[in-house]
Amino acid sequence: MLNSGSSSVKYRLLDMAVAERDPGRARLASGVVERIGEEGGAADHAEALRRVAEELAARGLGLDSPALAAVGHRVVHGGTRFTAPTPVTDEVLAAIEELVPLAPLHNPANITGIRVARALRPDLPQVAVFDTAFHATIPEAAARYAIDAATADRFGIRRYGFHGTSHAHVSRATAALLGKEPAEVNVIVLHLGNGASASAVRGGVCVDTSMGLTPLEGLVMGTRSGDVDPAVVFHLERVGGLGTDEIDDLLNKRSGLLGLCGANDMREIDRRMAEGDASARLAFDVYAHRLRRYIGAFTAVLGRVDALAFTAGVGENSAAVRAAALDGLEGLGYVLDPVRNAVRSSAARLVSGAGSRTAVAVVPTDEELEIARDTYALARTRTEPEDRR
Numbered sequence: 600m601l602n603s604g605s606s607s608v609k610y611r612l613l614d615m616a617v618a619e620r621d622p623g624r625a626r627l628a629s630g631v632v633e634r635i636g637e638e639g640g641a642a643d644h645a646e647a648l649r650r651v652a653e654e655l656a657a658r659g660l661g662l663d664s665p666a667l668a669a670v671g672h673r674v675v676h677g678g679t680r681f682t683a684p685t686p687v688t689d690e691v692l693a694a695i696e697e698l699v700p701l702a703p704l705h706n707p708a709n710i711t712g713i714r715v716a717r718a719l720r721p722d723l724p725q726v727a728v729f730d731t732a733f734h735a736t737i738p739e740a741a742a743r744y745a746i747d748a749a750t751a752d753r754f755g756i757r758r759y760g761f762h763g764t765s766h767a768h769v770s771r772a773t774a775a776l777l778g779k780e781p782a783e784v785n786v787i788v789l790h791l792g793n794g795a796s797a798s799a800v801r802g803g804v805c806v807d808t809s810m811g812l813t814p815l816e817g818l819v820m821g822t823r824s825g826d827v828d829p830a831v832v833f834h835l836e837r838v839g840g841l842g843t844d845e846i847d848d849l850l851n852k853r854s855g856l857l858g859l860c861g862a863n864d865m866r867e868i869d870r871r872m873a874e875g876d877a878s879a880r881l882a883f884d885v886y887a888h889r890l891r892r893y894i895g896a897f898t899a900v901l902g903r904v905d906a907l908a909f910t911a912g913v914g915e916n917s918a919a920v921r922a923a924a925l926d927g928l929e930g931l932g933y934v935l936d937p938v939r940n941a942v943r944s945s946a947a948r949l950v951s952g953a954g955s956r957t958a959v960a961v962v963p964t965d966e967e968l969e970i971a972r973d974t975y976a977l978a979r980t981r982t983e984p985e986d987r988r
């Protein structure tokens with residue numbers, strides 16, 4: 600699978616026969632080509648993908664291999680049109696292109712990745728897997744913003760949600776950890792990486808998420824503000840004299856943890872808090888307060904919560920963030936076991952305490968595996984004759 604970002608291309612080659620039995624052993628190769636367009640990096644996405652092909656060939660896993668079944672591509676924005684993984688055709692590519700205004704930072708790079716991969720292997724099925732797709736089931740009451748409906752419709756303004764492959768993977772893995780089917784459980788997933796988002800999943804179906812029209816809304820992130828009063832934007836324009844692009848840059852790249860304390864890595868914030876740094880403490884407290892607000896809100900959205908799962912870099916590794924996120928929420932049914940919470944492990948595990956009504960879990964995410972699975976499932980049904988399905 601290929602994840603073509605604005606300045607990097609990440610790739611992973613998986614043996615899907617192994618992935619179905621033992622996902623941990625399915626990886627044949629993986630890597631990243633970084634600094635595209637910068638000095639010393641690949642000149643453009645075409646060259647980056649050629650380097651990916653070379654790296655694979657050097658390990659005897661060339662792109663020309665007949666064993667290669669399909670290429671899956673991460674695509675950030677699928678709008679309202681793409682609600683499931685989709686085989687790439689010229690028409691699909693044109694539709695992804697039409698969505699560029701909704702995701703100007705992401706979709707263009709995704710499109711380039713697809714184009715170059717198709718040119719390298721025109722015979723292979725290429726599948727687009729959308730970050731927004733898992734959230735397509737969110738009911739209108741949660742997806743609509745309360746603004747003039749005609750204006751919203753004209754400009755496609757609604758909640759789309761992102762990190763969908765992660766929320767899908769983790770909500771299912773959490774059900775499995777409880778020994779249940781996804782349809783039997785209600786789960787809150789907290790994806791806390793550099794970007795961060797929460798989702799409410801009822802019986803395997805996503806019913807709410809914290810990110811919105813773009814990945815800017817919701818939780819406090821590494822460099823993104825998450826929720827702010829939209830009037831902050833007018834105020835910065837009218838009183839601060841800032842332009843639209845400057846405000847975009849401020850809220851997406853210079854806010855969040857970075858904006859509050861100058862660091863966006865939770866490990867550094869931990870270290871500085873231990874040394875008594877007040878701005879690091881404040882950044883941590885704002886981050887944790889926002890998390891508690893969303894946990895409370897999504898507990899109300901679901902009514903009954905069977906499990907709450909922490910995932911991604913911060914969620915999987917920071918016992919302090921998990922403890923702060925659930926601090927004082929015993930009345931809502933969330934109790935952590937401090938000893939279990941402090942254990943470092945890369946396995947999916949329960950960290951809730953004896954009196955917890957809700958199972959609290961740490962569940963590693965794997966967006967690449969999820970994309971590969973979606974891709975393989977689609978490529979297989981399309982290439983096998985009807986009677987072998």
Ligand code: ADP
Binds near residue numbers: 792793865911912
């Ligand atoms: P991305 O959104 O880029 O995929 P990740 O899910 O890899 O991000 O998460 C990256 C973040 O995880 C880092 O910014 C860092 O703050 C955090 N992180 C990684 N390891 C730890 C750790 N041991 N303790 C606390 N935070 C960690």
